[in-house]
Amino acid sequence: MQDPNPCRSAFNQHDHQNCIDSALETAKKLCRQRSSRLTPVRQRVLELIWQSHHPLGAYQILSQLGEEGFNSAPPTVYRALDFLLEHGLVHRIASLNAFIGCVSPEQCHHGYFLICRNCGSAQEIKAQNLSGFLHQNAEAAGFKIESETVELSGLCPLCQS
Amino acid sequence: MQDPNPCRSAFNQHDHQNCIDSALETAKKLCRQRSSRLTPVRQRVLELIWQSHHPLGAYQILSQLGEEGFNSAPPTVYRALDFLLEHGLVHRIASLNAFIGCVSPEQCHHGYFLICRNCGSAQEIKAQNLSGFLHQNAEAAGFKIESETVELSGLCPLCQS
């Protein structure tokens, strides 16, 4: 299956506008399919998140919304984020209390992340067999995994030099 | 190498007092070796954390300290936690904003966790090859991992039935 979103390269130069456009198109398509409403605030929050390679905090998003004339009370942004999370359009990064766009909202329900501690950029990775490996280990303890949080912090290629 | 702490079974019955005692002895030994001071507050925080199989939030710990006559302003507990974290005696679980004892403070610098969404208990697991696997995947992206957050949420054996 082909990935709909080219953005697997937060650490490399690329035309990110493509990623944003692609993410929005996918979001619209999914919401149409599910007859969910991608309202103006929700769409704008998704755009703001995609425009950055740094995971964005809720209050960063909120202040942007405020500048653009949207309502800027916390529930506004948290509701939009809840919606986007439920639809798998964004991920929450627990170790940062921040949000990042999901590169394959049609399939994945978890995300594995590389997070640069120096420049703050983050990239979702595929790690094909990881889920199976984790489930295997959990099974040994009789545990049934429902959601996976894998956040790897360190130095991105650029920040190593 | 033998594990100094028997507590690898938050989801099973066992004499947890042994785990607590063992953790405290190890902590004292490590601090002696490093000429760090395991002061009364620090030790009490470590005990409180070990007494629970549920990861404890900072403010839960704080209110316990308060009841016992310790100072109960936030910095008190956060300082103690910082100390314990630095020495690898406890882990922070990012997805819960909570803290849990480390079962092998002499070796491990990361922790992999199974967290029951129903009863709230959490268990650290070994997952031998996981770190290597993660590093391999990161390397493919030119990324250098420094710390690993792996938190697996789901149902523990007891809560599945």
Add this chain to the structure above:
DNA sequence: ACTATTTTGTTATAACATTACATATATTCC
């Protein structure tokens, strides 16, 4: 147009964490 559902506005507050500066307690070295 009427009704039910969903979404948004608004106010307040809960939960988690840090800053800054003062005070006290240990440790070191003479």
Add this chain to the structure above:
DNA sequence: GGAATATATGTAATGTTATAACAAAATAGT
């Protein structure tokens, strides 16, 4: 032992992240 230094704690205020509760508005289905 006593002064100087380093480490740890006390205290007040504030910063940051997230939710609760209820009212109003917009939308969808009939």
